[in-house]
Amino acid sequence: MRNPWAQTGNYRTRYEQDVTIFATYREIVSVVLLLVALGLLPLLLERSQVLVLNFTFIYAIAVLGLNITTGYAGLISVGQAAFVGVGAYTVALTAPHLPFWLTVPMGGLVAAGFGWIVGLPSLRVKHLYLALATLAFQEIFVWSVGRIPALAQGAAIPVEMRNFLGYEIGFRNHNHFWYYVILLVLLLMVMAWRNLLRGKYGRALIAVRDNDRAADAMGMDPGRTKLLAFALGAFYGGIAGGLLAYFQRAVVIEEFTLAKSVTFLAMAIVGGLGTVVGSLLGPAFIEYLRLGMERLSEAIKNNPSVQQVIPAGVDLASALLPLAFGLVIVLFLMFEPRGLYNWWRLIRSYFRTWPFKY
């Protein structure tokens, strides 16, 4: 009998072993440790630092969804922000009447419905055309919200939740309270993601992505599989949007524009397409990059010697962000197409086999 704690490689011999979530005992322990660390983390942090973490986790949920459509199904989506927006506006409209554990899933379901409609062409055409369908939806969404009085024509709609089961949520504990809610939802969504994609449906998705003709011949329906991927991706986006609405205490259209969709795509690519770890690393990387860029443009603005060089009418903050995001997308695609996940994999396998080379 092999010692499962010192296992250094993959000794799977049966199918049941191949579909297990955790390959070794060490993985189970490290996941438990990670969860404990994440649970204790906000106790050590300032409110402003928890704020960044909350955004990271919310975006991680949206990126998980994007990783189903783009990562697994191979359909480029430049409309994830719009699906996030659908979820957020659903919550904004229902929050005064319903508790949040109902409104957030509703946001997800409504977004999934829209995803299904937008994905309909996938029954007939190949992946490239789908990117344009999502682009169209993104533009139509932003335009429509700006014209609908019930949605405040894109201006801020407040979303209030002052207490939860008798627990007062005030200004001081707002970030910390939502940290735990978001972490819990993220955990559920990750578990659902893993279970969904390691099973029959996930393998169908991979088959359709890699060769849809062969998948068709094997009895899978490529159109339906892709359509479901679209709806699922949108569902994740909607859930993220619902949480975003509650956490920000308001819904504004600026959060759901084409630029934001490109940001989500950047997060997915930087993290590594089609991976859970990547869906967490990517948003974290991009969020901290955004913070860094904002600090940098502030620093440049306040520096008098640089100020004279910059011509009038140049807004550094709005220039540096797209520049950095775009560069990150391009550079990662060119030099590390497997994303940060690949670095993580290399580090992990180093420690797993340590002290051996392989």
Place this chain on the structure above:
Amino acid sequence: MGNFLQFLVSGVAVGSIYALAALGFVLIYKSSRVINFAHGQFIAIGAFAAYALAAWAKLPFWLAALLAILATALLGFAVERVFLKRMVGQPIISVIMVTIGLASVLDGLLYLTPFGSGNFSYPPFLPPGGLSLGGVSISYTQLLAIGFTAVFLLLFTWFFQRSTLGVSMRAVADDQMASMSVGVSVERVFALAWAVAGLTAAAAGIVVGTVSGLNQGGLIGIGLAVFPAVILGGLDSVLGAVVGGVIIGVLQQLAAGYLNQFVPGGGTEYVLPFVVLLVTLWFKPYGLFGIEEIERV
């Protein structure tokens, strides 16, 4: 009725700009199956380059326009050489995402210049006013737009039907393997497609600039309106790009004329092209002139 004819004429003028912009887009798609999401940025860069040369370097406008068009063609060529050539052999989805990233980079670079905010207009070089025919008036700038597009279309048609390069581009679009085996340099064709795309994008940008002024959001918006035009016309058809462009232009003018009064806030002309795009994808995904992909194992 007079109104309707007026909308039709303005629509054709706007549509011919879309057609011009769409030509380069279709060319890239035809030769390499890449959807270029940075096309709007090419348009903006071409238009602003012409402005910078004309207003700041005080060149005569026609020279400034010519130089800007050449510079943007060079930019397209450089983009292909630096970024896309390295992506050969990668899945096409990665290549398309590179163009999305590139669009973001070019956007950021534009924001670094004074062109990132505010409106600009070319020094006037055409007499104001225009022709009037039976109650329908058309300004000289609109006439120029239509004329410019017509000239480019004729040049394109000649290029693809008669010149060796044009024929080899069509060959590559048709079948890469086969054209490689008869000695066509696929690499050169790709680079050329991107250069020509930059060229037509800049031309479209300059025409837009003369008709309605320069502003980054507006110019990139033209790039987005190209997508509905090419999908409607058929993604791989040059003729379709032109017809689709003109139809989208006319629809926009009609929407602005007849629909806006029913929608609070107006602006239906901005969203209608995307509705057309979605509906086309639902019911006739290969567009009016596109070649339907039929797959045989």
